[in-house]
Amino acid sequence: MITIFGAGAFGTALAISLSRNGPVTLLARDPDHVAEMRATRQNARRLPGVELPDNIAISAELEPVSKGQIALLSVPMQRLRGALETHGDALSQGHLVACCKGMELATGLGPTRIIDEMLPGTTTAILTGPSFAADIARGLPTALTLACTDDKVGEALQSALSTANLRLYRTTDTSGAELGGALKNVMAIGTGVVMGAGLGESARAALMTRGFAEMSRMAAAVGARPETLSGLSGFGDLVLTCTSEQSRNTRFGVSLGRNERFDPNVTVEGAATARAVVARAADLGIDMPVTRAITALINGELQVEQAMDMLLSRPLKEE
Ligand SMILES: NC(=O)C1=CN([C@@H]2O[C@H](COP(=O)(O)OP(=O)(O)OC[C@H]3O[C@@H](n4cnc5c(N)ncnc54)[C@H](O)[C@@H]3O)[C@@H](O)[C@H]2O)C=CC1
Numbered sequence: 001m002i003t004i005f006g007a008g009a010f011g012t013a014l015a016i017s018l019s020r021n022g023p024v025t026l027l028a029r030d031p032d033h034v035a036e037m038r039a040t041r042q043n044a045r046r047l048p049g050v051e052l053p054d055n056i057a058i059s060a061e062l063e064p065v066s067k068g069q070i071a072l073l074s075v076p077m078q079r080l081r082g083a084l085e086t087h088g089d090a091l092s093q094g095h096l097v098a099c100c101k102g103m104e105l106a107t108g109l110g111p112t113r114i115i116d117e118m119l120p121g122t123t124t125a126i127l128t129g130p131s132f133a134a135d136i137a138r139g140l141p142t143a144l145t146l147a148c149t150d151d152k153v154g155e156a157l158q159s160a161l162s163t164a165n166l167r168l169y170r171t172t173d174t175s176g177a178e179l180g181g182a183l184k185n186v187m188a189i190g191t192g193v194v195m196g197a198g199l200g201e202s203a204r205a206a207l208m209t210r211g212f213a214e215m216s217r218m219a220a221a222v223g224a225r226p227e228t229l230s231g232l233s234g235f236g237d238l239v240l241t242c243t244s245e246q247s248r249n250t251r252f253g254v255s256l257g258r259n260e261r262f263d264p265n266v267t268v269e270g271a272a273t274a275r276a277v278v279a280r281a282a283d284l285g286i287d288m289p290v291t292r293a294i295t296a297l298i299n300g301e302l303q304v305e306q307a308m309d310m311l312l313s314r315p316l317k318e319e
């Protein structure tokens, strides 16, 4: 039995996909949400229009996870620590797989580092890569990265979490995998701004490419492997997120580029993460001008024209 903690779009999509392999428990924190999903066999709040198969048990009560049992943590990044503070005891025996993308604002840590800090001694892993929840839920073909520092556990997780339509590639480089997923969301806000402000597809390609250079720079500074960044969790997810309006980060950026309001209830991981990345880059002593410009736009400190001037007026240099 796999436990999925967090009944948002992604947790629900993973529950649907994994229910092909066997029974799954999907945990929502709001009892009314649980009642709704049980009655309608849909998660209308987060992933409307997709049926929840019968072998998904829906609950608001987290039963203690037994030794070696798999638990996926699919809550937004900035909520992960709080969720572990509340439910750490019940989760501590399991193989925990973070399913969130981002960097914690207060500490600059990624999800596997937070799990390590909160539950020392647990084997942690992260499932990340290019995938929209709606695609996974519909059973469309998807490939993701499963990163786990313990390769034996990683192999078991890879096999348990792959399905006929969901193909997992394995690595032990958790820091590279979580960094790629965090930074691509920041770049997606930037490319959204470019498209929203009408700056064109050429500018979008330039931002993605120079953004990828910054992702690689930070990855090198923290000891992540370059091939992780050029794989599904880095380059792959950058391409998907920056080129599709299915992405909430992209849509948020488009609104920003058009000076339009954006629904504050929509999860936009890249916004808080951008601020965390700027602080982390300063600590590491690395230059990330694209990230800085995007963060200033998010913070309302720069207008689009000023951000473009700032980037375009930098000294010319070698690629
Ligand atoms: N939606 C997508 O297509 C994908 C999302 N992700 C990642 O998955 C993570 C979750 O995103 P979504 O599911 O899309 O967000 P969402 O906004 O659809 O849902 C978030 C869910 O987390 C729950 N939650 C928040 N705090 C909680 C807590 N303390 N305890 C229990 N539940 C809590 C909320 O009630 C909500 O149901 C994010 O980091 C996102 O980047 C990754 C790949 C695809």
Ligand SMILES: O=C(CO)COP(=O)(O)O
Binding pocket: 101, 129, 130, 131, 132, 185, 188, 237, 240, 241, 246, 247, 248, 249, 250, 267, 269
């Ligand atoms: O992570 C995702 C795609 O891989 C989902 O992107 P958004 O969070 O921007 O919707």
